[in-house]
Amino acid sequence: xxxxxxxxxxxxxxxxxxxxxxxxxxxxxxxxxxxxxxxxxxxxxxxxxxxxxxxxxxxxxxxxxxxxxxxxxxxxxxxxxxxxxxxxxxxxxxxxxxxxxxxxxxxxxxxxxxxxxxxxxxxxxxxxxxxxxxxxxxxxxxxxxxxxxxxxxxxxxxxxxxxxxxxxxxxxxxxxxxxxxxxxxxxxxxxxxxxxxxxxxxxxxxxxxxxxxxxxxxxxxxxxxxxxxxxxxxxxxxxxxxxxxxxxxxxxxxxxxxxxxxxxxxxxxxxxxxxxxxxxxxxxxxxxxxxxxxxxxxxxxxxxxxxxxxxxxxxxxxxxxxxxxxxxxxxxxxxxxxxxxxxxxxxxxxxxxxxxxxxxxxxxxxxxxxxxxxxxxxxxxxxxxxxxxxxxxxxxxxxxxxxxxxxxxxxxxxxxxxxxxxxxxxxxxxxxxxxxxxxxxxxxxxxxxxxxxxxxxxxxxxxxxxxxxxxxxxxxxxxxxxxxxxxxxxxxxxxxxxxxxxxxxxxxxxxxxxxxxxxxx
Amino acid sequence: xxxxxxxxxxxxxxxxxxxxxxxxxxxxxxxxxxxxxxxxxxxxxxxxxxxxxxxxxxxxxxxxxxxxxxxxxxxxxxxxxxx
Numbered sequence: 001x002x003x004x005x006x007x008x009x010x011x012x013x014x015x016x017x018x019x020x021x022x023x024x025x026x027x028x029x030x031x032x033x034x035x036x037x038x039x040x041x042x043x044x045x046x047x048x049x050x051x052x053x054x055x056x057x058x059x060x061x062x063x064x065x066x067x068x069x070x071x072x073x074x075x076x077x078x079x080x081x082x083x084x085x086x087x088x089x090x091x092x093x094x095x096x097x098x099x100x101x102x103x104x105x106x107x108x109x110x111x112x113x114x115x116x117x118x119x120x121x122x123x124x125x126x127x128x129x130x131x132x133x134x135x136x137x138x139x140x141x142x143x144x145x146x147x148x149x150x151x152x153x154x155x156x157x158x159x160x161x162x163x164x165x166x167x168x169x170x171x172x173x174x175x176x177x178x179x180x181x182x183x184x185x186x187x188x189x190x191x192x193x194x195x196x197x198x199x200x201x202x203x204x205x206x207x208x209x210x211x212x213x214x215x216x217x218x219x220x221x222x223x224x225x226x227x228x229x230x231x232x233x234x235x236x237x238x239x240x241x242x243x244x245x246x247x248x249x250x251x252x253x254x255x256x257x258x259x260x261x262x263x264x265x266x267x268x269x270x271x272x273x274x275x276x277x278x279x280x281x282x283x284x285x286x287x288x289x290x291x292x293x294x295x296x297x298x299x300x301x302x303x304x305x306x307x308x309x310x311x312x313x314x315x316x317x318x319x320x321x322x323x324x325x326x327x328x329x330x331x332x333x334x335x336x337x338x339x340x341x342x343x344x345x346x347x348x349x350x351x352x353x354x355x356x357x358x359x360x361x362x363x364x365x366x367x368x369x370x371x372x373x374x375x376x377x378x379x380x381x382x383x384x385x386x387x388x389x390x391x392x393x394x395x396x397x398x399x400x401x402x403x404x405x406x407x408x409x410x411x412x413x414x415x416x417x418x419x420x421x422x423x424x425x426x427x428x429x430x431x432x433x434x435x436x437x438x439x440x441x442x443x444x445x446x447x448x449x450x451x452x453x454x455x456x457x458x459x460x461x462x463x464x465x466x467x468x469x470x471x472x473x474x475x476x477x478x479x480x481x482x483x484x485x486x487x488x489x490x491x492x493x494x495x496x497x498x499x500x501x502x503x504x505x506x507x508x509x510x511x512x513x514x515x516x517x518x519x520x521x
Numbered sequence: 522x523x524x525x526x527x528x529x530x531x532x533x534x535x536x537x538x539x540x541x542x543x544x545x546x547x548x549x550x551x552x553x554x555x556x557x558x559x560x561x562x563x564x565x566x567x568x569x570x571x572x573x574x575x576x577x578x579x580x581x582x583x584x585x586x587x588x589x590x591x592x593x594x595x596x597x598x599x600x601x602x603x604x
Contacts, residue, residue, distance in 0.1 A: 059552075083554070107553070110553075240558050241551055241556065241558045241561055242558075242581055242582055242583055242586075243581065244578050244579060244581045244582060267562075272578055474535075478536075481536070486557060
């Protein structure tokens with residue numbers, strides 16, 4: 001079984017059924033399957049071989065969905081890159097995985113133009129969107145999206161050689177060194193995760209899922225993969241920027257599933273008088289990234305009385321770890337539940353020994369959903385994938401500290417390293433500090449996590465200006481927005497004359513963290 | 522139109538500079554990556570305070586807010602209705 005079989009089987013079973021609703025466009029399974037076959041044939045004709053990496057860099061769109069399946073059908077590995085990626089990181093990722101081709105949109109040209117020169121492995125680019133915006137010298141090296149599908153004669157799609165142990169995707173996630181690491185996921189990894197999740201969500205072909213999360217975030221990507229698995233419909237939105245539009249869509253399309261994160265629910269709950277809308281179709285809401293504050297749970301129930309609330313936890317390296325059955329949420333609102341079906345989890349102490357209830361330790365995950373490792377980084381891989389129960393087997397040491405209650409329910413405590421978990425994304429303090437240092441007039445910068453009800457952890461940056469410089473918070477925010485993806489921009493800045501140092505002369509972050517514990521942010 | 526200049530100035534001062542520098546009156550703020558959900562709320566508070574108008578939830582739609590021209594037209598409409 002391969003990941004693209006999700007689409008192919010649904011196209012066989014429900015050819016005329018709506019698979020994807022994107023803006024005004026409505027696409028059936030048959031249409032998406034056909035287009036992705038055409039794209040796969042084109043990619044093969046262009047020299048894309050089994051195992052080659054092909055990147056997708058665009059906002060959520062029907063093109064991104066067709067592309068991911070087209071790339072899989074060409075036996076290649078897809079990369080769904082964050083549409084808010086900045087040129088330096090984009091170039092790093094494309095070079096790190098030696099991507100051979102890129103599918104993108106004309107609106108991303110401003111970022112691409114700065115990255116193109118630095119990415120020699122890219123042999124060709126496919127552009128969707130307004131071609132008049134593409135400069136002439138790029139146009140000659142590019143293919144336009146519509147041209148791929150304009151030819152009426154197509155050579156039949158060559159059957160796949162991949163097996164389920166082959167890579168389906170690489171998802172880049174923040175690394176502690178400051179450079180992102182590529183999480184390698186096989187077809188088997190992703191099929192396993194999708195099967196476990198759709199099992200506990202009890203998905204049926206009648207489900208209609210609204211997705212406002214970027215497909216570059218695995219939580220968003222899986223909404224499409226899972227819906228295509230059970231033959232449902234996805235209402236794909238670019239973002240939650242205009243919440244009122246999304247709400248109208250939910251009502252109009254009779255949405256049954258609404259995946260979100262606390263920041264989305266926070267915006268939603270700020271809106272006036274949601275009770276006038278008919279949300280009776282909504283069967284479930286899922287939340288991950290940080291547990292929902294108790295008052296939110298109560299208000300979400302009032303607005304969506306028919307919806308079951310699932311609180312969940314996961315990390316890219318294995319997609320999802322746990323879910324809290326909806327009937328438990330009132331009893332243990334802070335818990336992220338227990339391991340999902342077909343997966344085993346336990347907590348270990350420093351020596352690797354399993355610990356009992358109430359004791360804080362590192363969470364370990366065993367299952368077919370656990371990644372193959374980090375791309376081209378065997379050392380980082382060995383730090384997190386360690387020998388498991390059976391010979392040759394590897395289990396995932398998550399680096400997340402947890403404790404369990406008497407009944408086996410999990411509670412997130414913090415990170416083992418200094419990585420920050422914010423908005424469901426891991427952020428390396430080093431990456432943020434380096435970005436701040438790139439601003440003229442910065443002498444020192446230190447970045448630490450602070451507890452946050454909505455974000456899980458928020459990012460706080462301490463900045464010391466160089467002599468003769470004065471820095472303003474607004475200037476720092478704008479600078480960071482330019483350098484970093486949205487979720488990595490600090491929520492708080494504090495400008496100081498100096499920062500405390502430890503015995504080895506490094507900034508004493510422990511002391512800064514203690515200050516926060518004492519005085520709040 | 523004075524609204525256009527004022528809105529553009531607000532965007533340049535509050536959102537990512539590089540993009541805002543090159544911003545054309547009809548460019549989509551969303552597509553250009555200039556604005557996100559918090560950005561929209563900041564923009565709306567600016568409009569409400571500056572022109573003393575109330576923006577309803579229903580009016581938080583791209584048709585009203587997704588380019589300099591649309592925002593200026595929207596402000597003009599709101600002020601006309603108010604008068």
